[in-house]
Amino acid sequence: MDCTFCKIIAREIPANIVFQDDKITAFRDIKPQAPVHIVLVPTEHLSSLLGLRPENSHLIGDMAYVATVLAEREGVAGTGFRLVMNCGPDAGQSVDHIHTHLLGGRAMQWPPG
Numbered sequence: 595m596d597c598t599f600c601k602i603i604a605r606e607i608p609a610n611i612v613f614q615d616d617k618i619t620a621f622r623d624i625k626p627q628a629p630v631h632i633v634l635v636p637t638e639h640l641s642s643l644l645g646l647r648p649e650n651s652h653l654i655g656d657m658a659y660v661a662t663v664l665a666e667r668e669g670v671a672g673t674g675f676r677l678v679m680n681c682g683p684d685a686g687q688s689v690d691h692i693h694t695h696l697l698g699g700r701a702m703q704w705p706p707g
Contacts, residue, residue, distance in 0.1 A: 638653060
């Protein structure tokens with residue numbers, strides 16, 4: 595498989611990994627959009643949210659839980675943080691592996707600009 599995130603999970607390509615267990619890998623984004631910008635990816639490869647089924651829908655909860663742990667660790671839980679999931683090219687998904695962005699460390703606007 596030629597998936598960048600799968601290669602990061604397998605440590606075949608370098609990344610600044612801040613968390614890894616058997617379900618989730620989290621690493622710092624190479625083009626951060628906030629002082630804290632961490633990408634969380636499940637070990638199981640799914641191209642996007644459209645690949646979710648009842649048997650793997652727990653992945654969303656797993657990513658959200660790890661994101662809250664990392665928000666605490668990074669010192670942004672108290673002031674607030676944002677979780678973002680993009681689905682498809684028009685939404686800005688650039689890697690075909692389901693993932694969540696944890697953003698924090700600055701005030702955010704809505705809609706994002």
